[in-house]
Amino acid sequence: MSLDLDSVDVTAANALAAGTNKPQKRIVASGLGGKLMGTKDMINVTAEQLAKDSINSLLVKDQQERERYAKNMHISEQPWTAANWHEHVNWLNVYLVVMIPVMGMAAAFFWVPPQLKTLVLAFGLYVMSGISITAGYHRLWSHKAYKARDPLKIVFALFGAGAVEGSIKWWGHSHRVHHRYTDTPRDPYDARRGFWYSHLGWMLQKPNPKYKARADISDLADDWIVRVQHRHYLTIMFFMAFILPTIVAGYFWGDYWGGLVYAGILKAFTIQQATFCVNSLAHWIGVQPFDDRRTPRDHFLTAIVTFGEGYHNFHHEFPSDYRNALKWWQYDPTKYLIWVSSKLGLAYNLKTFSQNAIQQGLLQQQQKKLDRLRSNLNWGTPLSELPVWDKSEFFEKSKVQPGLCIISGIVHDVSGFMSQHPGGETLIKTSVGKDATVVFNGGVYAHSNAAHNLLATMRMAVIRDAGAVSETFSIQERMMAEKDAKKAN
Amino acid sequence: MSLDLDSVDVTAANALAAGTNKPQKRIVASGLGGKLMGTKDMINVTAEQLAKDSINSLLVKDQQERERYAKNMHISEQPWTAANWHEHVNWLNVYLVVMIPVMGMAAAFFWVPPQLKTLVLAFGLYVMSGISITAGYHRLWSHKAYKARDPLKIVFALFGAGAVEGSIKWWGHSHRVHHRYTDTPRDPYDARRGFWYSHLGWMLQKPNPKYKARADISDLADDWIVRVQHRHYLTIMFFMAFILPTIVAGYFWGDYWGGLVYAGILKAFTIQQATFCVNSLAHWIGVQPFDDRRTPRDHFLTAIVTFGEGYHNFHHEFPSDYRNALKWWQYDPTKYLIWVSSKLGLAYNLKTFSQNAIQQGLLQQQQKKLDRLRSNLNWGTPLSELPVWDKSEFFEKSKVQPGLCIISGIVHDVSGFMSQHPGGETLIKTSVGKDATVVFNGGVYAHSNAAHNLLATMRMAVIRDAGAVSETFSIQERMMAEKDAKKAN
Ligand code: HEM
Ligand code: HEM
Ligand SMILES: [Fe+2]
Ligand SMILES: [Fe+2]
Ligand SMILES: [Fe+2]
Ligand SMILES: [Fe+2]
Numbered sequence: 001m002s003l004d005l006d007s008v009d010v011t012a013a014n015a016l017a018a019g020t021n022k023p024q025k026r027i028v029a030s031g032l033g034g035k036l037m038g039t040k041d042m043i044n045v046t047a048e049q050l051a052k053d054s055i056n057s058l059l060v061k062d063q064q065e066r067e068r069y070a071k072n073m074h075i076s077e078q079p080w081t082a083a084n085w086h087e088h089v090n091w092l093n094v095y096l097v098v099m100i101p102v103m104g105m106a107a108a109f110f111w112v113p114p115q116l117k118t119l120v121l122a123f124g125l126y127v128m129s130g131i132s133i134t135a136g137y138h139r140l141w142s143h144k145a146y147k148a149r150d151p152l153k154i155v156f157a158l159f160g161a162g163a164v165e166g167s168i169k170w171w172g173h174s175h176r177v178h179h180r181y182t183d184t185p186r187d188p189y190d191a192r193r194g195f196w197y198s199h200l201g202w203m204l205q206k207p208n209p210k211y212k213a214r215a216d217i218s219d220l221a222d223d224w225i226v227r228v229q230h231r232h233y234l235t236i237m238f239f240m241a242f243i244l245p246t247i248v249a250g251y252f253w254g255d256y257w258g259g260l261v262y263a264g265i266l267k268a269f270t271i272q273q274a275t276f277c278v279n280s281l282a283h284w285i286g287v288q289p290f291d292d293r294r295t296p297r298d299h300f301l302t303a304i305v306t307f308g309e310g311y312h313n314f315h316h317e318f319p320s321d322y323r324n325a326l327k328w329w330q331y332d333p334t335k336y337l338i339w340v341s342s343k344l345g346l347a348y349n350l351k352t353f354s355q356n357a358i359q360q361g362l363l364q365q366q367q368k369k370l371d372r373l374r375s376n377l378n379w380g381t382p383l384s385e386l387p388v389w390d391k392s393e394f395f396e397k398s399k400v401q402p403g404l405c406i407i408s409g410i411v412h413d414v415s416g417f418m419s420q421h422p423g424g425e426t427l428i429k430t431s432v433g434k435d436a437t438v439v440f441n442g443g444v445y446a447h448s449n450a451a452h453n454l455l456a457t458m459r460m461a462v463i464r465d466a467g468a469v470s471e472t473f474s475i476q477e478r479m480m481a482e483k484d485a486k487k488a489n
Numbered sequence: 490m491s492l493d494l495d496s497v498d499v500t501a502a503n504a505l506a507a508g509t510n511k512p513q514k515r516i517v518a519s520g521l522g523g524k525l526m527g528t529k530d531m532i533n534v535t536a537e538q539l540a541k542d543s544i545n546s547l548l549v550k551d552q553q554e555r556e557r558y559a560k561n562m563h564i565s566e567q568p569w570t571a572a573n574w575h576e577h578v579n580w581l582n583v584y585l586v587v588m589i590p591v592m593g594m595a596a597a598f599f600w601v602p603p604q605l606k607t608l609v610l611a612f613g614l615y616v617m618s619g620i621s622i623t624a625g626y627h628r629l630w631s632h633k634a635y636k637a638r639d640p641l642k643i644v645f646a647l648f649g650a651g652a653v654e655g656s657i658k659w660w661g662h663s664h665r666v667h668h669r670y671t672d673t674p675r676d677p678y679d680a681r682r683g684f685w686y687s688h689l690g691w692m693l694q695k696p697n698p699k700y701k702a703r704a705d706i707s708d709l710a711d712d713w714i715v716r717v718q719h720r721h722y723l724t725i726m727f728f729m730a731f732i733l734p735t736i737v738a739g740y741f742w743g744d745y746w747g748g749l750v751y752a753g754i755l756k757a758f759t760i761q762q763a764t765f766c767v768n769s770l771a772h773w774i775g776v777q778p779f780d781d782r783r784t785p786r787d788h789f790l791t792a793i794v795t796f797g798e799g800y801h802n803f804h805h806e807f808p809s810d811y812r813n814a815l816k817w818w819q820y821d822p823t824k825y826l827i828w829v830s831s832k833l834g835l836a837y838n839l840k841t842f843s844q845n846a847i848q849q850g851l852l853q854q855q856q857k858k859l860d861r862l863r864s865n866l867n868w869g870t871p872l873s874e875l876p877v878w879d880k881s882e883f884f885e886k887s888k889v890q891p892g893l894c895i896i897s898g899i900v901h902d903v904s905g906f907m908s909q910h911p912g913g914e915t916l917i918k919t920s921v922g923k924d925a926t927v928v929f930n931g932g933v934y935a936h937s938n939a940a941h942n943l944l945a946t947m948r949m950a951v952i953r954d955a956g957a958v959s960e961t962f963s964i965q966e967r968m969m970a971e972k973d974a975k976k977a978n
Binding site for chain 1: 495496497499501502503505506632633669705708779780782783805806807808809840842843845846847848849850852853855856859862863866867868880884909911912913915916919920923924925926927928932933934937938939942943946
């Protein structure tokens with residue numbers, strides 16, 4: 001670039017993007033559980049390190065990295081062996097998202113029979129916590145897709161904690177990193193590494209510190225609700241996820257254990273899995289109406305399990321749109337919740353991308369598909385690759401090779417087609433060795449577009465100075481229009 | 490055209506296309522009823538008259554026509570008045586397709602109660618006669634879409650006559666004219682003149698002799714079954730349409746009148762209306778996946794009432810394809826009948842157009858739609874229409890006009906967008922007045938295709954010699970690829 005000297009400083013900009021410019025409000029650590037959707041190991045990185053991928057400083061920094069890790073290889077870079085496998089594992093997460101749910105399932109299976117009332121409670125909490133993640137954690141806090149009043153935010157913060165997916169601060173941070181570094185090694189749930197990695201694997205093993213990343217979350221730290229929730233996350237989470245359902249089911253219908261197992265553990269497990277599906281399923285199955293150069297996909301199934309977060313191809317293109325689904329027949333209850341909240345005065349400033357931008361994406365993707373299809377079809381030899389003949393050449397060649405016929409300045413070999421001609425063999429036979437431009441283009445019959453396509457596949461040569469164009473149909477249209485114009489006079 | 494002298498003679502070719510070159514086998518007229526789907530008035534025309542529309546001879550001939558009709562104006566060119574309306578009307582057709590059915594309906598309503606057995610007979614005959622029209626009259630005889638053995642052809646000729654739509658010869662002739670002159674004044678059922686005209690109107694009034702047309706039906710005249718049917722059409726028609734159902738219903742369950750009214754008159758009426766729907770409905774409602782420059786359309790409803798002839802947009806593009814519907818979920822029982830017949834050895838040489846030609850049509854139509862949509866969207870000012878600035882000009886202007894920012898060699902005005910930026914206001918603010926190419930294209934964040942589209946709408950100027958291209962996303966892709974390549978080393 002000729003303008004390098006006046007360019008934005010990449011490192012400084014990365015510092016901004018990581019939020020390191022502002023004096024970050026210190027929030028006392030909330031304990032282990034807050035980190036579920038992101039660990040400190042993954043984000044301890046400086047702007048300089050983030051900027052190292054920039055084109056300017058790439059080579060030098062890379063060299064330094066390589067030397068550092070050659071000496072002291074991180075566990076995540078070593079192969080899994082019988083001796084070191086336990087070092088690879090992130091045991092805290094294994095307990096929180098695998099062991100406890102397994103114990104819950106065992107309890108449900110062997111000891112705690114389900115009661116209808118408890119199941120209803122579990123479902124109710126599942127919906128409340130689930131939609132607090134999608135409408136609150138995700139669209140409100142991670143993407144600032146709208147603004148909400150405190151009462152609504154408090155509900156989201158409480159029930160969102162009950163989903164056992166970490167605090168808003170942790171969750172939002174790793175989610176922003178995911179958007180910023182989608183499909184790169186810095187993407188925490190890098191979908192290119194397979195379904196299981198993006199679903200759970202990334203959380204159950206130690207990440208590679210080479211690929212740490214950061215995003216600016218100063219707006220989250222500025223939010224007192226986020227701060228309080230983060231500071232007291234363990235308490236809030238335990239109360240909302242496990243104690244509340246235990247007490248409710250126990251106090252009202254005596255089912256303490258059912259409340260804990262069904263409306264506590266298994267409910268949390270279900271929401272966790274649903275959320276993980278956005279990282280795995282939504283980057284794995286479905287269509288890509290907006291852009292197929294990255295992994296996110298739209299699928300009804302993913303939408304069903306995630307309260308409408310399944311239109312993920314759209315979401316990665318237009319992340320701060322409060323909607324995930326655009327069409328009325330697509331399932332996006334989170335969108336409706338936000339919309340209704342705005343009507344009730346609990347939400348405002350709902351952001352949408354312009355219809356222009358949305359349609360542009362759709363169009364470009366469709367165009368790409370068409371171009372791919374086009375290149376697989378036979379459109380006949382391009383005129384520029386055809387030999388150029390004089391009229392006299394045509395007549396000479398016609399004598400030895402029967403079946404040549406000029407239409408719109410192009411010589412065609414119709415010998416193989418004569419017997420199949422829908423308009424009959426005779427008509428083509430009389431046209432052979434001659435210029436059939438007028439009869440083909442309306443003098444006898446104005447052929448369909450399909451016939452013009454077929455004609456192109458029979459090209460042999462171009463007649464010199466005959467003004468041949470590839471689009472023979474346009475010649476016919478012009479001739480027909482001239483005819484009409486003459487008639488009108 | 491420079492090759493005029495060696496062109497196919499338009500008049501001679503039209504003579505061929507009208508079949509006037511061959512000694513036509515004389516077939517004794519079959520009487521009035523044979524003409525239903527075409528009248529002699531419509532086809533009494535010479536090749537010279539047909540060729541008059543050709544570009545060469547147009548002006549002279551047109552002058553002659555005009556003079557002729559100025560002196561002696563045909564009834565169809567005169568306005569309808571109280572005095573002449575009965576001269577406009579084609580009374581024979583009015584009786585055959587309106588009066589008799591009305592009488593049949595009246596009889597059914599007031600005097601002849603329906604019996605279940607008779608209704609079943611009526612339905613059976615309806616299916617037999619209807620499919621004889623579609624598989625026989627239409628696809629076999631009019632379009633030569635396949636070849637059939639005599640037993641099948643005899644069935645089609647008999648039950649087809651029972652549909653009371655004229656003989657194969659008449660029907661096929663006017664149908665070929667319809668295909669050859671679709672959407673022109675010579676089209677017997679010219680859809681541009683409205684639904685009712687193409688449905689029935691054309692048949693109930695006298696046609697304009699100026700627009701007579703002809704097609705080559707020498708192959709039909711060569712077919713003994715077509716000849717016999719045409720010669721004895723009145724007898725066969727009366728027997729198959731009315732006498733047979735009357736006798737069957739009368740002899741077996743004593744319902745003579747019911748047989749005549751339901752399985753005779755009303756059955757024929759229903760098939761007539763269904764066939765007319767191909768001329769009206771199929772040129773009026775539905776989609777145009779292959780070409781929207783002419784009236785034919787695809788619609789499920791039309792297919793339902795016409796045993797599968799409703800995919801008429803396809804059919805006009807690929808008339809000699811034995812199929813009308815391509816997809817398994819489209820309704821085309823006629824296609825299956827032909828296919829099963831071929832497996833039974835009753836049909837052979839089933840014609841299909843190449844998949845290549847079919848996909849080309851679909852693709853070109855979709856391309857047209859995309860192009861239309863594209864022209865309605867805002868893609869930003871084309872680079873060629875932007876002013877060209879020097880670097881120094883940019884820095885000067887930046888001082889007075891805050892919000893200018895260079896990305897990929899193009900100056901953008903981002904002032905209106907800063908507060909809406911999904912990546913935050915700060916990042917754009919630091920980029921203002923500078924070249925943000927690297928940070929925008931991956932140095933900080935590799936923006937989505939959508940972001941690049943949005944960026945284009947903010948264009949202000951081009952920087953001299955900066956190699957600006959319209960496709961800024963391609964620049965980002967190149968930069969990212971270079972980065973990967975460097976890393977890989
Ligand atoms: C040599 C290349 C030709 C090709 C590839 C071709 C192709 C076709 C095709 C695909 C059709 C089906 C209807 C349609 O698609 O519109 C058709 C019909 C027809 N063609 Fe050609 N044709 C050729 C030459 C000619 C010539 C030279 C004439 C006249 C002198 C002619 C006269 C007709 C007529 C009269 C029909 C019948 C229209 C109808 O009944 O639907 N064709 N042709
Ligand atoms: C001036 C024109 C700019 C436009 C039109 C623009 C547009 C956008 C859009 C539409 C997004 C949403 C995500 C996406 O579509 O990929 C976005 C996100 C982002 N942009 Fe920009 N941007 C601009 C400038 C910049 C600059 C100069 C920087 C960096 C210095 C930057 C950094 C970011 C970051 C970090 C994100 C957040 C990624 C995420 O969390 O998903 N943008 N931008
Ligand atoms: Fe994602
Ligand atoms: Fe997101
Ligand atoms: Fe038609
Ligand atoms: Fe047809």
